[in-house]
Amino acid sequence: MTLALKAYAHRPALARRINLAVVVFLAFYLVIGFLQPAYLEPAGIMNFLRRAAPLAILAAGQVFVLVSGGFDLSVGSLVTLTVIGGSMLTANDPSNTRWAILALYGIGLAVGLINGAVVAYLRTPSIIATLGALLAINGVAMTWCGGSPRGYLPENFRMFGRFVFHDVPFVKIFPVAILVLAVVAALAWWGLHGTVFGRRVFAVGDNPRAAQLAGVRVDLTRIGVFVISALAAVTAGILLGGFGGVSVDVGAGLELQAIAACVVGGVQLMGGRGTVVGAIAGALIMTALFTLLILLGWPQPLKDTAQGLILIIAVAFGAWRRRRAG
Amino acid sequence: MSSAEAVAPAPRRRGVNPPVILLVGSVALYVSVALATGQPMMLHLDGIVGLLQRMVGLGLVAIGQTFAILVGSIDLSVANLISVAAVLASYIMQGRPDMMAPAVAAVLAISAIVGAINGALISRLEVNPLIATLGVGLFLQGILSASFTNFAGSVPKEFQAVAYGTFGAAPYSVIGLFVLAFLAWLLLRATKFGAHLYAVGGNSEGARLAGIRTDRVMIGAHTLCSLCAGLTGLYLASRLRSGAPWVGRDGVYDLESIAVVVIGGTLLAGGRGGVWGTLAGVLLFAVLDASFNMLGVSAYPKLVLRGLIVIAAVAVYTVRSKELTA
Numbered sequence: 001m002t003l004a005l006k007a008y009a010h011r012p013a014l015a016r017r018i019n020l021a022v023v024v025f026l027a028f029y030l031v032i033g034f035l036q037p038a039y040l041e042p043a044g045i046m047n048f049l050r051r052a053a054p055l056a057i058l059a060a061g062q063v064f065v066l067v068s069g070g071f072d073l074s075v076g077s078l079v080t081l082t083v084i085g086g087s088m089l090t091a092n093d094p095s096n097t098r099w100a101i102l103a104l105y106g107i108g109l110a111v112g113l114i115n116g117a118v119v120a121y122l123r124t125p126s127i128i129a130t131l132g133a134l135l136a137i138n139g140v141a142m143t144w145c146g147g148s149p150r151g152y153l154p155e156n157f158r159m160f161g162r163f164v165f166h167d168v169p170f171v172k173i174f175p176v177a178i179l180v181l182a183v184v185a186a187l188a189w190w191g192l193h194g195t196v197f198g199r200r201v202f203a204v205g206d207n208p209r210a211a212q213l214a215g216v217r218v219d220l221t222r223i224g225v226f227v228i229s230a231l232a233a234v235t236a237g238i239l240l241g242g243f244g245g246v247s248v249d250v251g252a253g254l255e256l257q258a259i260a261a262c263v264v265g266g267v268q269l270m271g272g273r274g275t276v277v278g279a280i281a282g283a284l285i286m287t288a289l290f291t292l293l294i295l296l297g298w299p300q301p302l303k304d305t306a307q308g309l310i311l312i313i314a315v316a317f318g319a320w321r322r323r324r325a326g
Numbered sequence: 327m328s329s330a331e332a333v334a335p336a337p338r339r340r341g342v343n344p345p346v347i348l349l350v351g352s353v354a355l356y357v358s359v360a361l362a363t364g365q366p367m368m369l370h371l372d373g374i375v376g377l378l379q380r381m382v383g384l385g386l387v388a389i390g391q392t393f394a395i396l397v398g399s400i401d402l403s404v405a406n407l408i409s410v411a412a413v414l415a416s417y418i419m420q421g422r423p424d425m426m427a428p429a430v431a432a433v434l435a436i437s438a439i440v441g442a443i444n445g446a447l448i449s450r451l452e453v454n455p456l457i458a459t460l461g462v463g464l465f466l467q468g469i470l471s472a473s474f475t476n477f478a479g480s481v482p483k484e485f486q487a488v489a490y491g492t493f494g495a496a497p498y499s500v501i502g503l504f505v506l507a508f509l510a511w512l513l514l515r516a517t518k519f520g521a522h523l524y525a526v527g528g529n530s531e532g533a534r535l536a537g538i539r540t541d542r543v544m545i546g547a548h549t550l551c552s553l554c555a556g557l558t559g560l561y562l563a564s565r566l567r568s569g570a571p572w573v574g575r576d577g578v579y580d581l582e583s584i585a586v587v588v589i590g591g592t593l594l595a596g597g598r599g600g601v602w603g604t605l606a607g608v609l610l611f612a613v614l615d616a617s618f619n620m621l622g623v624s625a626y627p628k629l630v631l632r633g634l635i636v637i638a639a640v641a642v643y644t645v646r647s648k649e650l651t652a
Contacts, residue, residue, distance in 0.1 A: 132637035139629030305468025
């Protein structure tokens with residue numbers, strides 16, 4: 001009896017420790033595997049993760065901004081700028097790739113610093129500030145390539161998105177993109193849940209005034225989260241550059257997908273609550289959802305409809321749970 | 327200042343209100359650009375009418391967005407609803423004058439339903455307004471793009487009068503915009519609903535405790551907002567002579583309507599502001615557009631300037647605030 005009681009007492013804690021988004025993702029993935037068994041083989045799983053990597057990386061960056069209480073709507077346009085900028089900077093010469101990637105991260109750093117400074121010092125709500133940045137960055141990308149992107153990315157630039165190790169034990173194939181995702185995920189997890197900076201992000205998102213009175217440099221914390229989000233966007237852009245060709249709409253709408261992924265992963269808008277694991281699981285759920293729709297033969301545009309529904313359901317469910325918890 | 331004024335509920339923060347500053351600034355900019363580029367004919371009646379006509383599309387939806395932001399919410403679904411309205415109108419009309427009334431009725435009915443759903447999701451299910459309206463917008467866009475891939479149907483000559491007809495020198499559409507603005511101003515200043523709208527936007531919990539049915543006010547504000555978006559859709563169908571599923575998104579009406587409302591002095595947090603400020607913000611955008619054309623700025627740098635101006639114009643208000651925005 002005592003034993004049973006003890007086991008029961010542990011259950012809520014355990015249930016809370018298991019991320020609901022992970023469970024939902026696994027359920028989704030099993031349905032996909034049921035419809036198309038190839039997805040359950042190691043190669044299928046690896047390919048799925050490869051395709052999910054850019055969105056997961058964006059979500060891992062966005063979660064910092066969301067937990068701090070802001071939004072970063074500029075990441076989609078920054079992905080576009082990264083791909084177009086990559087093709088312009090390398091100019092079809094593989095020997096340029098190294099410094100081109102450095103320059104792209106420099107651009108990302110600058111965008112993050114500007115976004116953060118506008119929010120922290122001009123006190124512009126981040127939704128407006130990053131919206132303006134979205135328009136401006138898209139404009140810069142279009143101006144840079146003169147409206148129609150030319151050329152292609154050199155093979156050693158595309159390597160990050162498309163190179164696959166073969167004959168790896170257990171999984172057979174191992175795409176580099178998954179390695180990149182793993183590194184980013186580990187860094188993000190450590191940054192948000194394992195550092196003083198991460199604690200400050202939560203404090204600022206929960207109550208900026210209280211955080212300020214407790215001695216947190218709110219301005220620097222805000223700038224930090226926007227820089228992290230922007231660097232994640234450049235990383236995602238480099239991966240996406242390896243997936244497909246150079247186009248002007250490669251990043252369009254990704255900012256909303258990243259926010260949606262975070263929300264589905266249990267990150268609370270307006271700050272104070274969220275996990276990196278949840279954000280990445282949310283990105284996997286979104287990718288699984290899109291895969292499922294393709295398998296079911298739905299027309300491509302209905303992807304938006306499904307995304308809208310899942311967004312509303314996830315947030316309404318979260319609100320309902322909070323109300324019930326009191 | 328008498329003691330009666332001293333206890334007035336909403337003390338003015340500035341000496342001159344923002345609409346007047348914006349109006350004077352916009353007019354000055356327009357006149358100086360027209361003179362500097364040697365195009366004085368832009369200051370003649372035709373030029374002025376053309377400038378005012380630039381205001382109509384954005385102006386209609388921005389008046390609606392003012393309601394949503396005043397009540398402390400926001401509406402990201404307007405661009406998608408505009409596309410739905412434009413396509414629906416021209417698809418039902420199919421060039422037949424006798425179908426004009428049913429088409430307009432259907433558009434307004436759908437708009438009202440979408441607005442009521444937005445409001446209900448926000449007030450009853452407590453879904454964050456950004457997510458609720460984003461989700462509804464994606465939902466609509468997905469269904470629309472899955473059903474229509476190009477211009478659908480056409481509007482009859484009689485309906486094109488909405489955009490092209492004139493009363494003397496004044497186009498119907500411009501007259502309509504100002505009549506709508508006047509009605510909106512009347513609704514906000516002279517009705518109980520208007521007072522409740524400001525009360526809920528200023529302090530939702532306080533308004534609820536004072537006996538205001540906050541959920542009804544929220545649903546009402548969103549219904550008005552969506553109706554205005556529906557009007558913009560009808561106007562665009564008339565101007566383009568047909569509706570396509572991308573007309574709303576191409577106009578960036580979601581972001582621009584929010585930007586002009588905030589530039590017009592309405593607090594993004596709700597509870598303070600008004601329609602005339604919004605209209606002044608729309609005038610500023612129309613003047614910028616016209617000025618870019620006169621100066622011969624090409625399309626993509628224009629995008630960059632647009633983005634920077636949105637940030638700068640909002641920062642002018644926010645930079646002095648002591649609040650820690652996110």
